[in-house]
Structure formats: structure tokens, C-alpha cells
Amino acid sequence: MPSKKSPGKRALSTMAATTTPTLSSSLPSPSEPAASNPSTKDPQSWASLTPPLSPWLHTALQTLSFERMTPVQASTIPLFLGNKDVVVEAVTGSGKTLSYLLPLIQRLSGTERRRHRIGGIVIIPTRELAGQIFSVLSSLLQFQPPSEAGLKAQLLRGGEGDARSDLQAFLRDGPDILVCTPGRLEELLGSRYVVISGDTFEMLVLDEADRLLDLGFSEVLAGIMARLPKQRRTGLFSASVTEAVVGGLVRSGLRNPVKVVVKVKEREVERRVPVREKRKKKRIAGVSDERKAKEEEWRELVEQVKKERAERGLEKVDGDVGGWFEDMV
Ligand SMILES: Nc1ncnc2c1ncn2[C@@H]1O[C@H](COP(=O)(O)OP(=O)(O)OP(=O)(O)O)[C@@H](O)[C@H]1O
Structure with missing residues (x-):
């Protein structure tokens, strides 16, 4: 008699079937030098990305000394740029932050934007991490050419001001990207002045998804995702990607995601x-x-x-x- 599988198990094995190879074995480690033969394209060079990143992003990366992509960046960025949903299981310090911020910025840079129409949301479990991700994003955005109507970002996190002042700042500044903790985002989205439409919304990122769920935010996340346009890219990053840990979230929030597993650290993370x-x-x-x-x-x-x-x-x-x-x- 065929064994009965729960719907959850089935969904996760479908995801595993589309899994890319574990990148620690398929790409050189970040410390290895780029290919010495100039005819061999370095798969971790920023220039190898297609579609290419905007010139100002190249300047930003060079100035901030991000010389080459880390393995998680080399595998994840092309997937986001190529319109895929991505589930990433990666060790701490592998360079996840840029692997979603860069494609998010790039996708939004190429689109027509409208004031008070959000283009991307990054959800992070804690205030402190939200602040750190926001500073990385701000340091990249400062390289935008002054001639272009620049992308703007807003940090929304509990414990700082209140939802009302966040809403005022939102209406005043018209940010394109929100970096937030789940509760404060839920409050902002509850306002009738905050419109999220399918024409402008590009990407949702759930960073440290396992922690988000551990900390009891599963219902809040479900409510937020129900309010976002279905036509979007979604990235889920987690230290552990199993049915028990994030299976439900993957099924409800992502479409045919590609799974990426990375076991290489870029460097010890001090900033966290x-x-x-x-x-x-x-x-x-x-x-x-x-x-x-x-x-x-x-x-x-x-x-x-x-x-x-x-x-x-x-x-x-x-x-x-x-x-x-x-x-x-
Ligand atoms: N391409 C790169 N080249 C050099 N350094 C990088 C690169 N990408 C990220 N880093 C550095 O590696 C460190 C880890 O990056 P990041 O914080 O994004 O990792 P993480 O995987 O998000 O870690 P955590 O699990 O703590 O969230 C940071 O100090 C970051 O500045």
C-alpha cells in the first residue's frame, strides 16, 4: 500500500527537487582568487550578472570594498533578477543581506515609481537587526546619481516613536522600500493611506524566517502576506529550511521557489x-x-x-x- 504523505511533506519535496547544488561545493570559496585565465568568466564577479547591475551600484560595491560576490550572492542574485522566488538556507555571515538588497534595488531602479506606492518590503525579526539592514541599504542608496529620482527607504520598528509618527514619515517621504519588524509593519499596513498595488510592488523578503516564526509572528506574517500583491517575488532566508521550521511559510508565501543552500561564511559577523x-x-x-x-x-x-x-x-x-x-x- 502506498504510504500516505502529508501535504506539507509533498510540498517540501517538490521544493527540494528544484534545489540548486550546495554552493559550497559548486563555487570557489570567497577567499579563493578569481580565475587566472582571463577567458574564464569569474562566476563571482559582479560583472557576470545578467541583467547587469546599474553602473552606480557597481560604483557603490567597489567603494564599499565588496570586490566579488560571496557564494550566496552569486547564486541568489541571478535568481531574483530572473524572476524566481528563492528559499535560502545559509550560515550566519555568508553575505545574505546584499543577496536580497541588490536585486531589490535593481528591480526597483528599472521600474516606474509612484509616490506612496511601496516597491519592496524586508521583514526582520528584531529592532536591532532591522536597524543594521537599514544602514546597509542606506549606504548603498547614497550612491544613486543625483539626477535620478532616487529610491527612498524607511525603517519601521517597534519601540521607536509610534505607528502614527511612522505613518506621518511615510506620507511625507514616500519611501519605495520598507525595512521593518513585523508588528510595526502590520500597524502601518492597517492605514487606509498606505496603498500596495501590483503595478509597483516587486519584492518581499523574510530575513531570519526561522526566528520570525520562533518568536510567534506566524499569524502576523500571514496577515501581511495576504495584503501584498500575489504578483511579486518573495525571498525567504533562514538558518534552517525544513518542513518543520519554515514549511508552512514556504507553501503559503512563495511560488515554486528555488532552494539555495550555502555553507560558506564570508567573514565572522561582528555587526550583529x-x-x-x-x-x-x-x-x-x-x-x-x-x-x-x-x-x-x-x-x-x-x-x-x-x-x-x-x-x-x-x-x-x-x-x-x-x-x-x-x-x-
Ligand atoms: N561580497 C562581499 N565581499 C566582501 N564582504 C562581504 C560581501 N558581502 C557581505 N560581506 C560582508 O560579510 C559580512 C556578513 O554579511 P551579512 O551580514 O550580509 O551576512 P549574513 O549572512 O546576513 O549574516 P547573518 O546571518 O548575521 O544575518 C558583513 O561584514 C558584510 O559586510
Whole structure:
């Protein structure tokens, strides 16, 4: 008798069938030099992208010392530019941020934009990470030629001002890209002044999707996605991509996604570690290992999110912090 598979399992195996090879084995590591034979096109050179990035983005990348793509960038950017939905399982520090910001900027640069019509949304689990992604985006956007009507971005995150002041800034500035934590975005989208239309909306990114779900945002995300045009590109980035972790989100939010798996780090990520954390790490350095430092970081993150949810009168998140940490490592 054929074994019964749950719909979830079936959906995920379909996704796995379209999986690109694990890039750590198919591309040179970021530290390897570019191909010495000039006739061999370096698959990690920015110039190898088709369609090409705008000249001002090349200038930005060169000035910011991003000389070549990391493996996650080399595999993910062409997929987004080629109109695919993408699920990315990548280790911390692999360079995910540029792998979605660059195609998002590029896709929006080529489209006709209208004031107060959003072109792209990046959703991130915490305020701190949202701030960091927003600074990377801002540092790229500052290279836009002054002659062009430049893309604008807005940061929306809980704990800063309130939804009303965010709405005022939105109406005043007319941003094309929103970088946000889920709750504050949900509040903004609840306003009748915020229009998201299929003509201008290009791309949704869920960064650290596993954390978003761990922190209890699954319903909020479902509500947000229901409000976005179906004709869009969606990228989901997660440290772990399994049916149990993100299967539901992949099925409800993405269309025939291509899965990318990357196990190569670009460099140790310093920017995601708050100053306070660094001090704590120093204190426990003698008696502990990397796991202990991670647990501290995770504990603080969970407490921060619990506090944010309590402040906003949202339902409490179940689960004990230790258990969540076990899931993460
Ligand atoms: N093409 C590149 N060339 C050189 N450095 C890069 C490149 N892309 C990213 N980096 C650097 O690598 C580091 C990691 O990048 P990024 O923060 O995007 O990784 P990540 O995968 O998002 O990490 P996390 O899991 O913490 O979110 C950063 O310091 C970033 O500036």
C-alpha cells in the first residue's frame, strides 16, 4: 500500500527537487582568487550578472570594498533578477543581506515609481537587526546619481516613536522600500493611506524566517502576506529550511521557489553583536565556549521580543527560553 504523505511533506519535496547544488561545493570559496585565465568568466564577479547591475551600484560595491560576490550572492542574485522566488538556507555571515538588497534595488531602479506606492518590503525579526539592514541599504542608496529620482527607504520598528509618527514619515517621504519588524509593519499596513498595488510592488523578503516564526509572528506574517500583491517575488532566508521550521511559510508565501543552500561564511559577523553582548562575551570567555556566548545572545533577544510584545498588548509567546535555544543551535 502506498504510504500516505502529508501535504506539507509533498510540498517540501517538490521544493527540494528544484534545489540548486550546495554552493559550497559548486563555487570557489570567497577567499579563493578569481580565475587566472582571463577567458574564464569569474562566476563571482559582479560583472557576470545578467541583467547587469546599474553602473552606480557597481560604483557603490567597489567603494564599499565588496570586490566579488560571496557564494550566496552569486547564486541568489541571478535568481531574483530572473524572476524566481528563492528559499535560502545559509550560515550566519555568508553575505545574505546584499543577496536580497541588490536585486531589490535593481528591480526597483528599472521600474516606474509612484509616490506612496511601496516597491519592496524586508521583514526582520528584531529592532536591532532591522536597524543594521537599514544602514546597509542606506549606504548603498547614497550612491544613486543625483539626477535620478532616487529610491527612498524607511525603517519601521517597534519601540521607536509610534505607528502614527511612522505613518506621518511615510506620507511625507514616500519611501519605495520598507525595512521593518513585523508588528510595526502590520500597524502601518492597517492605514487606509498606505496603498500596495501590483503595478509597483516587486519584492518581499523574510530575513531570519526561522526566528520570525520562533518568536510567534506566524499569524502576523500571514496577515501581511495576504495584503501584498500575489504578483511579486518573495525571498525567504533562514538558518534552517525544513518542513518543520519554515514549511508552512514556504507553501503559503512563495511560488515554486528555488532552494539555495550555502555553507560558506564570508567573514565572522561582528555587526550583529551588540556592544553589551561583546562585554558579556569577554566576561565569560575564560569559563565558556562559543555556545555559551550564543545562548546569552539568544536569551537577550527573546527577552527583548517578549517585552516588545507585552508593551504592544500582544499575546504572550509560549515556550521556555532554554527550549528555544536548543532549537536554534
Ligand atoms: N561580497 C562581499 N565581499 C566582501 N564582504 C562581504 C560581501 N558581502 C557581505 N560581506 C560582508 O560579510 C559580512 C556578513 O554579511 P551579512 O551580514 O550580509 O551576512 P549574513 O549572512 O546576513 O549574516 P547573518 O546571518 O548575521 O544575518 C558583513 O561584514 C558584510 O559586510
